[in-house]
Amino acid sequence: MSQPPLTVFYSPAYAVDGKMETVSKSKLVAGLIESGAAGEVRLEAPKPATRRELELIHEAEYVRHTLEDKGAFLEVGPWSRPLLDSILASTGGMRDAVKEALKNGRSGSLSSGLHHARRNSGNGFCQFNGLALAALEALKKVKTVGILDLDAHAGGGTFDILGDHPQVYLADVTVSSFDSWEPTDKNRHFYVDVEKPKAYLGHVEDALLTLERVDFLIYNAGMDTYEKAGGMKGITKEIILQREKRVVEWARARKIPHIFALAGGYKWGGLTLEQVAELHLETVKAFAA
Numbered sequence: 001m002s003q004p005p006l007t008v009f010y011s012p013a014y015a016v017d018g019k020m021e022t023v024s025k026s027k028l029v030a031g032l033i034e035s036g037a038a039g040e041v042r043l044e045a046p047k048p049a050t051r052r053e054l055e056l057i058h059e060a061e062y063v064r065h066t067l068e069d070k071g072a073f074l075e076v077g078p079w080s081r082p083l084l085d086s087i088l089a090s091t092g093g094m095r096d097a098v099k100e101a102l103k104n105g106r107s108g109s110l111s112s113g114l115h116h117a118r119r120n121s122g123n124g125f126c127q128f129n130g131l132a133l134a135a136l137e138a139l140k141k142v143k144t145v146g147i148l149d150l151d152a153h154a155g156g157g158t159f160d161i162l163g164d165h166p167q168v169y170l171a172d173v174t175v176s177s178f179d180s181w182e183p184t185d186k187n188r189h190f191y192v193d194v195e196k197p198k199a200y201l202g203h204v205e206d207a208l209l210t211l212e213r214v215d216f217l218i219y220n221a222g223m224d225t226y227e228k229a230g231g232m233k234g235i236t237k238e239i240i241l242q243r244e245k246r247v248v249e250w251a252r253a254r255k256i257p258h259i260f261a262l263a264g265g266y267k268w269g270g271l272t273l274e275q276v277a278e279l280h281l282e283t284v285k286a287f288a289a
């Protein structure tokens with residue numbers, strides 16, 4: 001049986017020229033998708049996140065500060081209309097990806113800058129936590145949601161917002177000491193700080209085991225784990241490609257809707273922005289296959 005083409009959320013508002021990878025690389029990934037490099041994939045513009053939605057995951061005062069204080073610093077740069085529009089569009093993309101996946105089984109958004117954002121503050125280039133918004137959106141229709149965070153860094157913001165939520169499972173495989181959190185419920189939480197690159201995929205399997213019972217998967221597909229994209233020496237492109245295939249295969253075997261976010265991926269290791277975009281395209285390809 002053939003499945004409908006993968007729909008991925010993106011609008012030109014996501015990207016702000018001249019800013020860091022978090023708000024610039026999506027444009028290149030979208031360009032690669034439009035050229036057909038990921039197979040049959042449709043791009044669709046999401047509705048921006050609303051104040052009401054943001055107040056479900058963040059303190060009202062923090063939301064107000066971000067939306068209205070023109071002197072504010074927005075994690076990736078000083079307040080500006082294009083930057084705010086980028087944050088709102090890419091946060092909204094996560095909600096629309098959930099709606100699409102609930103209909104057609106899978107989706108994604110070219111969003112980055114999500115998982116470090118806490119209930120009452122931004123952190124680590126993340127202003128609003130689109131993963132948390134996506135989880136709450138999915139819970140309107142399913143009983144349990146899993147967030148698999150394979151970014152190089154831990155999703156301390158996601159834990160801050162949803163760690164206590166009984167229907168949300170969190171699995172986090174980190175290779176960096178930036179940001180962290182401690183599991184408070186061994187049935188719903190998995191956290192590992194990887195020490196040896198050869199053990200990486202085994203840890204990913206352990207993370208998936210924790211998510212065994214979830215009805216919906218949100219995958220934070222950071223490429224900054226890769227040794228040349230800011231990650232851990234010894235985590236090769238081959239390992240990353242296997243990881244992407246495995247996550248998709250796992251979700252499909254369980255017949256659960258699944259979505260991805262781009263998450264981290266940087267030029268720090270010597271890559272060009274084009275090469276970073278090509279890495280992220282591997283996630284899109286795995287979802288589209």
Ligand SMILES: [Zn+2]
Pocket residue numbers: 151152153222224263264265
């Ligand atoms: Zn990261």
